[in-house]
Amino acid sequence: MKKFKTSASMAFLILVAVVMLFPIYWLFVSSAKTPGELFGGNALLPPSHVVLGANYDVLTGYESGAFWLWFRNSMIYAFGTAVVGTYVCAMTGYALAKLSFPGKKAILGFVLGGLMVPTTVLIIPIFIMEHDLRLTNTFAGVILPLIVSPFGVYFMWAFSADGVSRSLIDSGRVDGAGEIRIFHRIVLPILVPALVTLFLILFIGTWNNYFLPLVLLHQGSLFPLTVGLATILSLGQQGLGVSSYSALLLGAVLSVLPMLVLFPFLQKYVARGLTFGSTTGE
Amino acid sequence: MVIPRGAGNRRPGAETTSEDGTELEGHGRRLRRAGKNAAKATSLGMTMPFVVLFAAFFIIPFVYAIAQSLESPSGVGPDSVHNYKVVLSESGFWQSIGRVAYIGVIQITVIIVFALVLALLLDSPFCRGKRMFTLIFFLPYAIPGVVASIMWGFLLSPSVDNLVHSTNLDPLGPNLVLYSIILIVVWEFVGYNMVIYRTALTSISLEVIEAARMDGCSEFQLARHIKLPLLRRMIIFTSILSIIGTLQLFNEPEILSEITTISPTYTPNLSIYNEAFAFTNIPFAATESIILLIIIVGATFAFFTVTRQRPGRRRIAPVGKPGAPRTATRRGLGFPPSLGGSGKGRPALSGPSARAEAMLGSTGSTPGGLGS
Numbered sequence: 001m002k003k004f005k006t007s008a009s010m011a012f013l014i015l016v017a018v019v020m021l022f023p024i025y026w027l028f029v030s031s032a033k034t035p036g037e038l039f040g041g042n043a044l045l046p047p048s049h050v051v052l053g054a055n056y057d058v059l060t061g062y063e064s065g066a067f068w069l070w071f072r073n074s075m076i077y078a079f080g081t082a083v084v085g086t087y088v089c090a091m092t093g094y095a096l097a098k099l100s101f102p103g104k105k106a107i108l109g110f111v112l113g114g115l116m117v118p119t120t121v122l123i124i125p126i127f128i129m130e131h132d133l134r135l136t137n138t139f140a141g142v143i144l145p146l147i148v149s150p151f152g153v154y155f156m157w158a159f160s161a162d163g164v165s166r167s168l169i170d171s172g173r174v175d176g177a178g179e180i181r182i183f184h185r186i187v188l189p190i191l192v193p194a195l196v197t198l199f200l201i202l203f204i205g206t207w208n209n210y211f212l213p214l215v216l217l218h219q220g221s222l223f224p225l226t227v228g229l230a231t232i233l234s235l236g237q238q239g240l241g242v243s244s245y246s247a248l249l250l251g252a253v254l255s256v257l258p259m260l261v262l263f264p265f266l267q268k269y270v271a272r273g274l275t276f277g278s279t280t281g282e
Numbered sequence: 283m284v285i286p287r288g289a290g291n292r293r294p295g296a297e298t299t300s301e302d303g304t305e306l307e308g309h310g311r312r313l314r315r316a317g318k319n320a321a322k323a324t325s326l327g328m329t330m331p332f333v334v335l336f337a338a339f340f341i342i343p344f345v346y347a348i349a350q351s352l353e354s355p356s357g358v359g360p361d362s363v364h365n366y367k368v369v370l371s372e373s374g375f376w377q378s379i380g381r382v383a384y385i386g387v388i389q390i391t392v393i394i395v396f397a398l399v400l401a402l403l404l405d406s407p408f409c410r411g412k413r414m415f416t417l418i419f420f421l422p423y424a425i426p427g428v429v430a431s432i433m434w435g436f437l438l439s440p441s442v443d444n445l446v447h448s449t450n451l452d453p454l455g456p457n458l459v460l461y462s463i464i465l466i467v468v469w470e471f472v473g474y475n476m477v478i479y480r481t482a483l484t485s486i487s488l489e490v491i492e493a494a495r496m497d498g499c500s501e502f503q504l505a506r507h508i509k510l511p512l513l514r515r516m517i518i519f520t521s522i523l524s525i526i527g528t529l530q531l532f533n534e535p536e537i538l539s540e541i542t543t544i545s546p547t548y549t550p551n552l553s554i555y556n557e558a559f560a561f562t563n564i565p566f567a568a569t570e571s572i573i574l575l576i577i578i579v580g581a582t583f584a585f586f587t588v589t590r591q592r593p594g595r596r597r598i599a600p601v602g603k604p605g606a607p608r609t610a611t612r613r614g615l616g617f618p619p620s621l622g623g624s625g626k627g628r629p630a631l632s633g634p635s636a637r638a639e640a641m642l643g644s645t646g647s648t649p650g651g652l653g654s
Contacts, residue, residue: 128346
């Protein structure tokens with residue numbers, strides 16, 4: 001009986017795994033097909049002859065190399081947001097958890113309240129404001145609003161509250177170190193696991209973000225990959241013709257490749273952040 | 283949502299206020315006090331980068347949007363709720379709300395059922411390769427919604443996919459495109475939800491599981507009567523995240539609108555986006571944003587209130603507290619100790635989520651921040 005249950009479970013899991021992986025398999029296979037084969041051939045089969053080079057030329061030929069520019073932009077947005085965001089959230093979360101100063105309760109209240117506001121609703125208002133401040137079409141215009149992560153502060157607040165011991169902070173004070181020095185020398189090293197998690201969540205969130213850069217950027221040379229790929233899709237529809245579609249799929253592959261390669265190693269850190277604050281129990 | 287109930291008496295920092303117990307002589311005390319004030323100023327200063335950015339990119343835009351929405355167009359006269367009247371009387375806006383509500387009911391049900399089945403199966407003794415399956419199911423999280431939509435858009439198009447073509451259906455046609463969007467979102471989020479459930483399952487006390495097995499509980503009964511009830515709070519938590527996410531649906535319909543007949547007002551966020559950029563009617567977009575915000579917060583609280591009325595079922599088993607010794611919980615599933623997994627390798631952080639436990643946390647959208 002157990003054998004039967006095991007085989008049935010495994011069959012089901014494998015079936016679901018195949019369904020989950022199938023689109024990714026299709027994407028990789030199709031990115032090496034000619035446009036003719038993409039639309040005429042069998043969608044399941046590998047390409048009859050691999051034309052990666054030709055597709056790559058079409059992709060990078062678009063607006064003379066815009067693709068790698070978008071790739072670079074995505075890197076700047078994601079790294080900028082993740083590095084600065086992690087640092088700012090850690091400093092704020094730690095101060096709220098372990099230090100005493102006037103206005104602390106009010107700040108904490110705003111952070112917790114901020115968790116409840118669905119952030120895409122703020123994107124148009126942010127656009128209006130950035131437009132007046134001439135921040136649209138700048139790198140800072142994209143990175144700054146993404147740094148403001150109430151989740152990040154909340155995450156660091158709870159991690160510092162339990163993970164940073166008072167005796168360590170006090171030993172730093174006895175040695176005459178200032179609060180900022182204590183934070184950098186003593187607290188940050190303790191928070192490393194949490195910093196890694198928040199860094200990855202902010203990085204992936206920014207790399208995958210579409211709505212915010214779409215609204216704030218109207219200049220092709222500043223687009224991240226998501227907005228750039230969507231542009232190729234709409235141009236292909238409007239007249240660039242089907243020839244651009246294989247290149248588009250290759251661009252999609254290249255945009256997810258770094259993440260697919262790294263994800264197995266990063267998965268557990270990311271999972272820790274996603275499930276944070278939702279632990280069962282009373 | 284985030285209501286730190288019961289956190290009051292153990293709020294972090296509460297213990298930091300009463301540290302000065304020593305007797306000091308006059309001069310020393312003055313010095314000490316000056317030092318303390320300087321330390322307080324520094325501490326406040328440490329929060330300033332975030333506070334300033336929060337004010338600039340959260341509070342001010344929010345207030346600004348409310349102000350914009352109250353501005354009546356020229357020629358209407360001083361009617362501050364004019365925009366609200368117009369938006370609320372537009373059938374298109376209500377249709378978009380109804381559409382995401384319909385999508386939400388289907389996709390949240392499907393996602394939760396699938397994620398639960400997968401999580402419970404992976405938690406049962408009937409499968410091998412648990413880590414590999416977890417990774418495969420979670421993989422779509424790493425793929426941008428834009429790429430997922432492009433990928434599925436092609437795959438579901440009869441002109442590309444001969445399998446779809448042979449069924450004589452057009453999943454991207456006006457009748458079925460809604461279900462194609464659901465399919466894409468389900469594919470993206472089943473694994474995400476499953477990981478959350480699996481983490482919760484690993485924190486169930488091993489003793490409880492063993493005791494139930496000793497009493498002759500079958501694996502199915504174990505899943506149905508012990509594990510499932512313990513996942514209740516987690517199901518509520520993920521449902522709220524999904525409700526918030528679905529009401530903000532944008533990426534998938536926006537991308538598919540390039541290759542299908544999806545209208546510019548298909549979802550509320552699509553409507554807001556097009557109102558602002560295709561029609562350059564910013565006050566309208568601001569008004570719709572505010573109304574959507576109210577609907578999302580309202581729906582979240584309504585759901586929370588309804589599900590908080592627990593059925594009269596007693597808690598059957600204690601859950602392994604993250605702060606407690608972890609010897610009794612199951613090990614080796616690759617999750618950090620704070621989430622009830624293996625206890626090795628994380629000395630300094632004994633149980634940060636013990637505090638978070640006191641509150642049902644939720645993030646406005648996915649934790650990535652401004653809706654990816």
